[in-house]
Amino acid sequence: MSPWLPILMAVPVLGAIVVALLPKGSDKLAKQVTLLVSLAVLVLTGVMAAGFKPDGDRFQFVAEYDWIPSFGVKFGVGVDGVALVLVALSVVLVPIVVLASWHDADGVKTADGTLITPKRSVKTYFSLLLVLETMMIGVFAATDIFLFYVFFEAMLIPMYFMIGSYGGAQRSYAAVKFLLYSLFGGLLMLVAVIGLYVVAGSKTFMFPELVGAIQDPAMQKWLFGGFFIAFAIKAPLWPVHTWLPDAAAQAPAGAAVLLVGVLDKVGTFGMLRFCLELFPDAAKAFTVPIVVLAVISIIYGAIVAIGQTDMKRLIAYTSISHFGFIVMGVFAMSSVAQSGAALYMVNHGFATGALFLAAGFLIARRGSPFIGDYGGVQKVAPVLAGFFLVAGLAGLSLPGLSSFVSEFMVMIGTYSSQAHGSGALTAAAVVSAVAVILAAVYILWMVQRTLNGPTAEPVKPFKDVNAREIWVLAPLVALIIGFGLFPKPLLDVINPSVQQTLTNVGVPTSTIAEKGTGQ
């Protein structure tokens, strides 16, 4: 039994209680406490992660407590390599988001003094953030499937309020849409979770014990379907993606980062761990249709992104395209593609996080998310423009930046995958590579219209980044460049866990890749 994960989960929620109980009028203190707590969690996670042994047991820092003994439900936590990097992603993003959201609940004013969002409760916002942090850690760390389900659903609540109370003009529409989509998916998953429990008949929800428990192929397919649809909505995958652009556009930039950067990853993480390992035969049978849906997401998301007029919606659609890559990698049945997909989950969090936040800083200055309202920012705020550009380049997977490594691995792994006689997956990889061109169009066209050209009149009073904004963006850019040139530390943690997954699925992984069929 290791106390690490329970401690990591307890600290933010205790912090949230402290923040909520602070006396009236102590907004600044509330922010400072939140920042301090989230930094403490970051440091604790760092210390814990340093003790992770990539070649050790699959699940490490394991802790189990009985929760509902009559059903065999346990509070079981532990992380494998993939879960660890996603926990790390979450705890890195939270302090950054705290800093980025510093004034989001204060009532946002533009440079000329127009109020965009009215003043709202600061304490509530920041305690919701901390509660969400606990749940993000919990959902990736849960080894008990019931516990996973609880976090999966419970995460919706803080996010619902963050969008619904602190968001833009159409926040309630977006929040309700987000909630309903997610609840529907959750419902399907609940049915499948119960089905799994009943059919397996082993009186436990512990994931390691349920691997291989379902042998009947038809039953596998039904249960797979329940999990998969829930995760496809969460990810989101075409055609159940339409909630994301609304939610991301209406959410405050910080919340959007956690929504797209972390919450959506629960979907792809769930596919990787649960859909593949619990129902390997079904996963193999459905590989081709799912990869087709993934390729549609990749291309469709990119094309629709090109046509967006609202920056945040544009970024949301680029994410739909990127999630397509992740799903393709997860189901390509190749260790290279799957490691790439897991790495993609992390890299996408940094890249899209940076892009959302930089866009948020632009929007905070101008009071409008519309691309057409900008122009010539480069001239008046060159440093902010530089950050926005680098984040954008990460979004188009420029080699040398982190997202390139993962996208390359997903595509090359899918291309060379031997599953299904390889023809379909090879074609999928080639089609998905078209997104490389489309990505240049959607990012650089946005850059051209916002940063370049003559400076628009309302843009002229823009101030360049302040110290807080530099502290928000610089760490993300450093991570994007650092992992772009040196992805090995992440891959070394991810690879063994991916090998384990593929072994459980029954895909041979004797060599790292599907080498040398030609000569």
Add this chain to the structure above:
Amino acid sequence: MESHIAEIAQHTGGVIGLSWLMIAFPLVGAFVLLVFGRFTNRWGHLLGVAMSLASFAVAVLAFFELVGFGEEQRRRAVHLYEFIPGMVDMGLLIDPLSISFALLITGVGSLIHIYSIGYMSHDEHRRRFFAYLNLFVAAMLLLVLADNYVGLFIGWEGVGLASYLLIGFWQFKPSAAVAAKKAFVVNRVGDFGLLVGMFLIWTTFGTLAFGELQPITSENPTTLAIGLLLLLGACGKSAQLPLQSWLLDAMEGPTPVSALIHAATMVTAGVYLVVRSGAFFFPEGSGAALAVAIVGAATLLAGAIIGCAKDDIKKGLAGSTMSQIGYMMLGAGLGPAGYAFAIGHLITHGFFKADLFLGAGSVMHGMNDEVDMRKYGGLRKLMPITFATFFIGYLAIIGFPLLSGYFTKDGIIETAVHHQPILGWLAVLGAGITGFYMSRMVFMTFFGQKRWADDAHPHESPSVMTIPLMILSLGALGLGAYLVLSNRLLLFLAPAVGRPEELPAFHFTSTPGLATLALVAVGAAFAWMRYGRAEVPSVQPRGSFLTTFARRDLYGDALNESLFMRPGQWLTRLAVYFDNRGIDGIVNGLAAGIGGSSGRLRRIQTGFARTYALSILIGAALLTGALLLVGNI
């Protein structure tokens, strides 16, 4: 016929062991200048120059260390670190081919850095300009020094980024911003080819390292496919047909950028890619090699024709760059017999074209940034040094006997006539056209009556600009003879790219050579009649159908617009409409219908729970349907 290339030996120690410093110096320069921003404004340009010179020094030392090895030992691999575990080890390959490029990039690059001190002295963002130049040099060196395709690709896109930033350096001009984006996007079309090519190489051979691939003797469908995909990548970067359209617009960037990136180095990366991959995917006589040669021949003509009709001096030179790279591509498509001439022409072109571009920059510098040659005229007396160096570059590019271009271009032409007669004679024709358009440029700029506006005060540029010009013109004078006579370059490159069965001997009186000279003379004489002796109108005349065709870049942009841009815009609009109205909207409509409500419910912002519930349900049903259909439950 097998092209023998030497084995790669692992290397530690010495200068070659430290060759990563070549990349590190300019990278650190770019980092310091960008991160410390305006604090480095005062001395930023000096740091930029120093970093480039430091890189050049390492390249020179590494070169001498390399030639100290026996011929078969001149391919040294330096391992750096594990990049993607199990797939890509990052390392550098120092061999005759890569060190030739490194010397060119850092040597010519340093001269252009120095020139830019003067050229950009009035620009308030000079420090940022030097940061981007340093970034470019670092990326370009990674491109040519990497010992595997992934490292090459990182450099490949890195130079694309630097090119994007520098074309758009004056990004407040909408035309510059558009040109920068266009260059990047068109390059990405080529990158698609390079990417898929890498997928295929990895899948087939299980490696992406140059050292682990085996030379092939005959082509098979897989290597043909790889070759064509790599060629697509090369076409994007090197502005070859059909991906040429970005290069002319790229002239929006400051002139030193045009000289360094869009003439001397980056645009030749496609030639490097083909020659580097030659032994693996473009064996002599293969379909892939033939495709390379055809692309080269077509582009050398297209570029030359475009060059004839441009009044903008930089665009004229851009057309000429396309054309000259076409010659290199043609050479690269002829197997080991052509490689040495292709690389030789690439090196001499690096000198004389940088000389010409910087000369054009010097003219612009003295003419209030005027680029229209119809507003020049008679400048030779006012800018004697610029004129003299430009004239040497001009003689070199038209292949005036004994100057650099004469030896390297003639080598390509002779080899082509021998291996692919039709393409070879097209190259002879191209040389004649070159004689015309380059003479036209010289006559319009430096000869005839002055046609400039009253407020222009043409003057010679400062020595920080003219000294680099003089050094470059020395290269334009003698480098070709040095490289080609007694096959110096060919024998030096042989361990890296293979050698032809029979060593070529340079003939001063071969038929194609004499025909070339005759056509060049005709072209120059024709130009003299039209633009030297006769008065040049200072307003562009309407011109014939053919002139318009050339002025409009052979309708390349129009073609792209109607084939890709417009349909793309429609597709985008349709997709956005479908996404807003279709998936959500159909469902909203259905909900309104089922609820028996009136049309106003059909608006998207209903907020009614059942609408979304239904929309989710339909989405989920679609998903399930798809799974059922294909998954055979």
